[in-house]
Amino acid sequence: MVAAVKWQKLEERCLRCNDCGLASSRTQVVFGSGSLVSRIMLVGEAPGFNEDRKGKPFCGRAGAVLDELLSTINLDRRQVYITNVVKCRPPGNRDPMPEELVACSPYLQEQIELLQPEVIACLGRFSLRTILRFFGLSPEVSLSQVHGQVFTPEGDLFQTVQIVALFHPAVATYRPEAMDGLKKDFAVLAKI
Ligand code: SF4
Numbered sequence: 001m002v003a004a005v006k007w008q009k010l011e012e013r014c015l016r017c018n019d020c021g022l023a024s025s026r027t028q029v030v031f032g033s034g035s036l037v038s039r040i041m042l043v044g045e046a047p048g049f050n051e052d053r054k055g056k057p058f059c060g061r062a063g064a065v066l067d068e069l070l071s072t073i074n075l076d077r078r079q080v081y082i083t084n085v086v087k088c089r090p091p092g093n094r095d096p097m098p099e100e101l102v103a104c105s106p107y108l109q110e111q112i113e114l115l116q117p118e119v120i121a122c123l124g125r126f127s128l129r130t131i132l133r134f135f136g137l138s139p140e141v142s143l144s145q146v147h148g149q150v151f152t153p154e155g156d157l158f159q160t161v162q163i164v165a166l167f168h169p170a171v172a173t174y175r176p177e178a179m180d181g182l183k184k185d186f187a188v189l190a191k192i
Contacts, residue, residue, distance in 0.1 A: 003114060007036055010110050014087055020103035022088035028055045032083030032111060040080040040189070041117035042066075043108065043127045045168060046096050052089035057082045058169070065169035065179070066123075072183050073190035081115055083108065085130045096126060109134060118160050121189055124168035131163055143167065148185040150192060162192055 001009075011031045017023060030047040033056050050060030058066045058077075070076055086096040086104045096104075112120070112134070122128035128146075129139035135153035143165060151163040166186065172179045 003036065006114055010107065010114065014107050017087070017107075020088075020100045022086065022090060022100055025091045026088035027052045029087050030055055030057050030084060030089075031087060031107075032081060033057060034077055034081040035079055036081065036115065038079060038081045038115065039118040040075070040121065041112065041115055041119070042080055042082045042121045042123060043131060044082070044084045044123040045126045046084050046086040046093075047089040048093050048170075049089070057084055061173045062168065062170035065172045065182075069169060069182055069186045073186055075189075081111075081117070083111055085127050101126065101130060105130060105134075119162050119164060119189065119192060121164045121166055123166050124170075127168075128163075128165050135161065135163065137163075141165070147181075148188055150188060164188055164192070 014031050015029045017029060030051045044057060047057065048060055048062065050063075051057055067077065070080070085108055086100055087107060090096055090100070108130070120131055122131050125143040128141065128143055132141065132151060133139045136155070137151055137153055146165045147167050149165050151165070153161055153163070167178065167182060169182065172182055
């Protein structure tokens with residue numbers, strides 16, 4: 001099956017998904033968007049209010065921050081692939097629950113297998129811990145200690161993947177002074 005067909009079938013399956021309780025409160029599933037041939041994948045946590053309405057990841061205020069951060073390293077969202085760990089909005093933007101993360105992880109895993117990115121930028125702690133676990137690394141890390149760092153899984157299968165720990169862009173929507181730190185961390189993406 002060609003990659004485009006595999007992507008389409010995965011998205012169709014995800015859009016019909018009822019595998020966790022978030023199915024009952026969502027407006028729509030937010031599968032992901034961007035380039036299906038990009039070497040860079042950005043993984044956020046879960047859709048928020050605007051994403052749930054529009055069906056696209058990072059289209060609210062955090063999305064505007066993300067666009068600004070990408071522009072500082074001469075990228076725009078058409079050049080990367082963006083998705084979330086959890087594809088449906090948790091009510092009131094609460095944190096995803098462990099059973100929701102487990103239920104939704106297979107979609108992200110298949111997206112990674114299809115895209116085969118060389119760089120995975122994890123936006124927020126849920127994303128970082130999920131991705132580290134996928135690649136056999138310890139998820140027991142504190143984002144405030146490892147932000148801006150690059151993790152490189154060992155083993156033949158993973159030798160081209162680099163995992164970058166980043167704060168979620170939403171941080172800058174309620175703490176504008178965090179923007180400088182976010183820009184510094186995003187510069188790591190440009191370096192690698
Ligand atoms: S969050 Fe994921 S597992 Fe839960 S219903 Fe949505 S797509 Fe399915």
